[in-house]
Every structure is written in structure tokens, then in C-alpha cells.
Amino acid sequence: xxxxxxxxxxxxxxxxxxxxxxxxxxxxxxxxxxxxxxxxxxxxxxxxxxxxxxxxxxxxxxxxxxxxxxxxxxxxxxxxxxxxxxxxxxxxxxxxxxxxxxxxxxxxxxxxxxxxxxxxxxxxxxxxxxxxxxxxxxxxxxxxxxx
Numbered sequence: 001x002x003x004x005x006x007x008x009x010x011x012x013x014x015x016x017x018x019x020x021x022x023x024x025x026x027x028x029x030x031x032x033x034x035x036x037x038x039x040x041x042x043x044x045x046x047x048x049x050x051x052x053x054x055x056x057x058x059x060x061x062x063x064x065x066x067x068x069x070x071x072x073x074x075x076x077x078x079x080x081x082x083x084x085x086x087x088x089x090x091x092x093x094x095x096x097x098x099x100x101x102x103x104x105x106x107x108x109x110x111x112x113x114x115x116x117x118x119x120x121x122x123x124x125x126x127x128x129x130x131x132x133x134x135x136x137x138x139x140x141x142x143x144x145x146x147x
Contacts, residue, residue, distance in 0.1 A: 013078070016070040017086060025087045026063050026105045026141070035069055047072070056144045058104055059111045065141060083138055094131045103137060120144065 011019070023035055032053070033044040047053040054068040067086060071077050078086075088103055095103065100112045100121070113130075116123035122136040 011074065013070060013074050013076055016074055020066055020070065023066050024105065025066050026103060027066060027069075028061060028063060028105055032064055032069060035066075056141060058107055058115075061105075063105050080142070083142060084135065087138055088134050091134055093134050095134065095137075096132070097130055100132050100137065115140070 020035060023031060027035070029041060029044045029048065032047070033039050033041055036044070048055045048062050048064060053064055053072045055062045055064045057063075065087070067078055067083060091099060091103060097109055097112045097116070101107050101109055104112070112121075115121040116130055116132070121132060121140045123130040123132045125131075
């Protein structure tokens with residue numbers, strides 16, 4: 001199956017959002033393959049490496065956003081305000097490092113601290129811990145996109 005065969009039928013963006021509601025907002029290649037109806041992992045990597053599906057490298061892994069997969073399938077793009085509207089809705093506006101790790105598809109806390117300390121993800125030290133605004137996480141994901 002090649003990349004053009006993955007798209008079977010196009011739906012409005014809102015239908016895709018409902019269809020993929022159970023998937024996390026940031027996903028790895030394995031979950032990407034599940035979302036695309038069990039395509040091979042080889043095809044999943046090819047979609048990411050070719051730039052057909054946008055991705056971001058976090059540590060050693062390529063991650064993609066659920067919304068980028070929807071953009072690929074629908075052939076339309078989301079506005080910046082849509083990213084803020086649809087991403088991480090189940091999380092509070094300010095999160096700690098533990099939730100940051102979960103939001104970025106279970107990255108290690110060591111990697112999360114490195115992202116904060118290098119300034120890739122903005123964070124504010126409050127007392128003994130870092131707090132990260134949900135908006136800053138979305139900004140990081142959108143600014144670090146590799147197409």
C-alpha cells in the first residue's frame with residue numbers, strides 16, 4: 001500500500017476530530033499506524049520521513065500530532081486558534097513536569113527538564129518545581145515542526 005492509497009474518503013475536519021477523539025494529541029509512529037487503520041509501520045515511517053504527515057523530533061523519537069494526521073487525511077489545514085481549541089483539552093492550563101511528560105507521549109522526565117532548561121519549552125520555576133502553560137507546549141510543538 002503506498003501513501004496515496006491511505007486516503008479512502010475525505011470527511012470534514014469536525015468528523016475526523018470526533019472519529020479520533022480517543023487518541024492522544026501527541027503520538028508516536030505505532031499509534032499513527034493504528035489511526036490509519038493498521039497500515040504497516042514501514043508506511044508510517046515513510047509518511048513521516050517524506051513530510052506527508054508533519055512531525056517533530058523529541059529526543060530520539062519522531063512524534064506527530066493527531067491534528068496533523070487529520071490535516072493529512074482531510075487535505076485541509078487547521079488555523080492556529082484550532083490547535084489551541086482542540087489540543088490538550090483534558091489538561092489544566094498550567095501543568096508540572098509530570099503532566100508535560102504525559103502530554104508529549106510519555107517522554108522521560110529527564111528529557112522534559114532538558115527541554116525546559118534549554119528553552120525549547122518555556123517553563124516558570126515556582127518554588128521547587130517548574131510550571132508550564134499549556135499554550136507554551138502547543139507553541140513548542142508548532143514551532144519545532146519538521147515537514
